Amino acid sequence: MKEFFNVGKINYEGPKSNNHLAFKYYNKDEVILGRKMSEHLKFALSWWHTLCAKGSDQFGENTMQRPFDKEDLMKEAFAKVDAAIEFMEKLGIEYYCFHDRDLAPEMPTLEESNHALDEVSDYLKKRLEGTNIKCLWGTANCFNNKRYLAGAATSPQSSAFAYAAAQIKKAMDTTKKLGGTNYVFWGGREGYDTLLNTDTKLELDNYATMLRLARDYKEKIGLNAQLLIEPKPKEPTKHQYDFDVQTVLSFLYKYGLEKDFKMNIEANHATLAGHNFNHELNIARINGVLGSIDANQGDMLLGWDTDQFPTNIYDATLAMYEVLLNGGLGSGGLNFDSKVRRQSFTDEDLFLAYISGMDTFAKGLRIAAKLYEDKVFEKFKEQRYSSYNDGIGKKIREGSITLEELSDYALKHSDVKNESGRQEMLELILNQYIFNN
Ligand code: XLS
Ligand code: CA
Ligand code: CA
Secondary structure, eight states: OOOSOSOOOOEEOOTTOOOTTEESSOOTTOEETTEEHHHHOOEEEEHIIIIIOOSOBTTBOOOOOOTTOOSSHHHHHHHHHHHHHHHHHHHTOOEEEEEHHHHSOOOSSHHHHHHHHHHHHHHHHHHHTTSOOEEEEEEOOOSSSGGGTTOSTTOSOHHHHHHHHHHHHHHHHHHHHTTOSEEEEEOTTOEESOGGGOOHHHHHHHHHHHHHHHHHHHHHHTOOOEEEEEOOSSSSSSEESOOSHHHHHHHHHHTTOTTTEEEEEEHHHHHHTTOOHHHHHHHHHHTTOEEEEEOOBOOTTSSSOOOBOOOOHHHHHHHHHHHHHTTOOTTOOEEEOOOOOTTOOSHHHHHHHHHHHHHHHHHHHHHHHHHHHHTHHHHHHHHHTGGGSSHHHHHHHHTOOOHHHHHHHHHHOOOOOOOOOOHHHHHHHHHHHHHHO
């Protein structure tokens, strides 16, 4: 088969290498904390940003021409399958994620769109036989078409709700066919811009109904995949309903869906919500819903979701630290929901971006593993909260205390002895681990 990319296989050459087209930290078979790096870091290619993004933005046209571009959109869809496999094999990426409409184009009717998706996914399935490439997750694009201008599951139009349901059904069938281990719900346009025209109660009830229907359908067809919700606070709507992990959690509990969904945490969405990436991972972890990661980063000077390849070593370290504390990501992985910048229009830029992102997380894993082994922060926290280990503290921890008892205690012990939180020391230690590992 003819090659699309004029770049060879990307190998691990170690930290001293000056070859940009080589890994410095990602050494897939190297064992860290008893598992191969490739098992800790199940990197996934995003079909949309990698194969479909062409560099256009709100102000300008496409800047990228790809070797698989074709006049005929179906021919292009098949060529993208071949190009994606070549790209993943060259980089040693073992997973991919897709929206229904990235795999195959939207056609004039739903029936034709379904048929197109069947054809391309059949081809993808066949082409993947004998490779070690797998589907991390599938999803439905229920936000692009103008029928979804006011949302899909939260649209004021019941026919839009029904159309979205049909797309989700088909995307779940396709995910099952491709052996996907997760299925994602990103809120798309599930939110609103003004309360003057919005019935939030009905919209949220309907959103829960859609999720319930999807959960039931998953059971019915035996789709063996974790359902994931991807929180995001704003964009495209001003108020997205899935604001952050805590908001989504209370929504799931309210509607009795908390056992059925975990979360796909995106770094850039965390910061848009005014949180750190590791805050969102942490809150998901302690609530048992850390499912998968969208490994990108934003630009703090821009107020929108820039979906850049991750290069921030602090974020990657602290993210991998949470992943290690979580005991891994189970069926989840690290999806590069990332696109090259508009001015980086060559195919080589695409390779460099992935290498850089994979190396950033590999280095983050290496540092996090050391922190984890040495229990640096955990030991400090243990000491910091030790007043809850016995006496009155133990009773508080166990919830076996009354306000009267606490009042009696405080009357006798009014001398609260605080200890330094030692933030500067901990940051200094974190830096030492980053510098030395
Ligand atoms: C957009 C989302 C999207 C989801 C999949 O902000 O991150 O890419 O991951 O629909
Ligand atoms: Ca995003
Ligand atoms: Ca994403």
